[in-house]
Amino acid sequence: xxxxxxQIITDKSVEDDQNPRSSGAEAGYTxxxxxxKTDEKSKKYELAVSNNTAAAKTWNPDDPKSWEPEMREYNSxxxxxxxxxxxxxxxxxxxxxxxxxxxxxxxxxxCPAVKELANTPGYKILDVGCANGFWLKCVKKDNxxxxxxxxxxxxxxxxxxxxxxxxxxxFGNVLETLPYxxxxxxxxxxxxxxxxxxxxxxxxxxxxLIRVTKPGGxxxxxxxxxxxxxxxxxxKTFSTALSEGFHRLGRDCYAATNLPWYVKQVSKNAENExxxxxxxxxxxxxxxxxxxxxxxxxxxxxxEESMHKAMGFSREQYRDLVHACYVEWAEYKSxxxxxxxxxxxxx
Numbered sequence: 001x002x003x004x005x006x007q008i009i010t011d012k013s014v015e016d017d018q019n020p021r022s023s024g025a026e027a028g029y030t031x032x033x034x035x036x037k038t039d040e041k042s043k044k045y046e047l048a049v050s051n052n053t054a055a056a057k058t059w060n061p062d063d064p065k066s067w068e069p070e071m072r073e074y075n076s077x078x079x080x081x082x083x084x085x086x087x088x089x090x091x092x093x094x095x096x097x098x099x100x101x102x103x104x105x106x107x108x109x110x111c112p113a114v115k116e117l118a119n120t121p122g123y124k125i126l127d128v129g130c131a132n133g134f135w136l137k138c139v140k141k142d143n144x145x146x147x148x149x150x151x152x153x154x155x156x157x158x159x160x161x162x163x164x165x166x167x168x169x170x171f172g173n174v175l176e177t178l179p180y181x182x183x184x185x186x187x188x189x190x191x192x193x194x195x196x197x198x199x200x201x202x203x204x205x206x207x208x209l210i211r212v213t214k215p216g217g218x219x220x221x222x223x224x225x226x227x228x229x230x231x232x233x234x235x236k237t238f239s240t241a242l243s244e245g246f247h248r249l250g251r252d253c254y255a256a257t258n259l260p261w262y263v264k265q266v267s268k269n270a271e272n273e274x275x276x277x278x279x280x281x282x283x284x285x286x287x288x289x290x291x292x293x294x295x296x297x298x299x300x301x302x303x304e305e306s307m308h309k310a311m312g313f314s315r316e317q318y319r320d321l322v323h324a325c326y327v328e329w330a331e332y333k334s335x336x337x338x339x340x341x342x343x344x345x346x347x
Contacts, residue, residue: 074305083195083251083306084299086154093298095134100295101191101222103288104278104338108138111220111274111342114187119143126151128174128190128209135191136167149185151178153196174205180212183347188213191222194255195303202252203265210269213345219270220342221263223255228282228296229335232328238300238321245310256339263341275341282336283329296336297326 073087084090102108109115117123118139123146127136130150140148144166151172172179174190175197188209197205209219226246227239246253256277263270283293300322308318328334 072302072305082153084302085305089298090302091132093295093302094131096291097192097295098134098138100288100292101338102138104280105222105276105340108135108142109187109189109220110222110276110340111187111218113344114218114220114342117186118146121145123147123187124185125149126180126185126188126212128172128178128188129153129193129196130169133167133169135189140166149180174208175201178208178212182211183214184212186214186217188217188219189222190220192224194223194226194252198250199252199258200250202255202262206262206266207269210266210345210347215345215347217345218342219345220340221259222338222340223259224339225256225337226253227336228325228329229279229337230332231334232325232332234321234324234328235332235334238325241311241313242307245307245312248310249306256337259339259341263343269346270343271346273341273343275339277337277339279335279337282334283326284333292336293326293329297322300325 072085072089074082074085098108107115109118118125119142123143125136125139125146125148127133127148127150130136130152131154133148133150136148136150140146148167150167150169151174152169153171153173170179174193190205190209193205206219206221213219226242228235231239243253252258260273260275263273280292281289282296283290301319304315304318304322308315311318313321
């Protein structure tokens with residue numbers, strides 16, 4: 001696969017590059033977590049998150065009910081691949097999530113080579129699973145001459161994103177064929193699709209990303225594990241059930257852990273692979289950690305429609321357990337794992 005480096009920001013790595021981790025039995029595994037040292041740049045990103053108007057209006061960690069809508073809107077897709085809502089609350093959550101990940105990774109783009117080249121005239125970027133195009137909007141703001149394209153399976157989000165200046169949007173599904181010619185893009189970005197891409201199709205999705213990327217271009221993947229690490233008793237119960245539920249639905253609850261394994265399946269087209277695994281405090285620590293706790297809780301609540309039966313819970317049991325998990329994260333210093341992996345395409 002060429003030169004490969006891996007960096008993990010924590011005390012202990014849990015990755016297993018030989019076989020993908022699956023369901024159930026290991027859901028309670030709890031590696032130790034440590035907060036990354038706070039530097040001036042991270043303080044700047046934390047300030048950007050806390051001062052964001054959407055965050056101030058929609059995401060008040062002291063009053064979680066302020067961002068829990070009584071009714072959620074879901075898009076009905078023939079394959080049932082999309083597990084989360086498609087309403088205004090979800091749009092706001094995705095925007096705050098972008099700020100959280102920008103703070104965690106010190107920027108919207110992780111790959112150093114792409115950071116250097118992104119503002120080159122004619123440089124073409126594609127965001128797969130772009131939702132309302134907020135990540136692309138942020139990239140465009142920092143790199144005015146870059147050509148930004150986005151693709152998503154939800155028409156409602158695409159229509160909203162089309163109002164964003166300088167971002168070209170199309171409907172498309174990475175599990176089928178993306179609406180682009182071979183070798184179109186210099187950089188392809190895909191983030192947190194583990195709830196939508198079945199685990200058996202993940203390598204095929206990577207092949208489709210490779211197809212539309214130019215030789216020598218870069219692909220960047222960001223994935224999370226769906227579980228809470230360092231769990232309290234409620235979180236351990238929820239994580240075990242969530243892992244089993246994801247397995248029943250054919251999803252990968254360990255997408256961050258397994259991401260290097262997926263990339264190995266397309267190794268003939270990948271070189272110069274590097275990755276960073278972050279263990280991020282959830283519901284405690286920095287302002288970003290507190291917001292991340294609210295974000296994770298909102299994700300879990302948003303998946304109620306698609307997950308409660310697969311996990312063996314009634315709606316009320318599911319909702320009550322999510323609330324109980326949220327309360328205990330600060331006490332147990334719980335955290336989530338998120339990995340960014342990027343590689344250069346060879347053809």
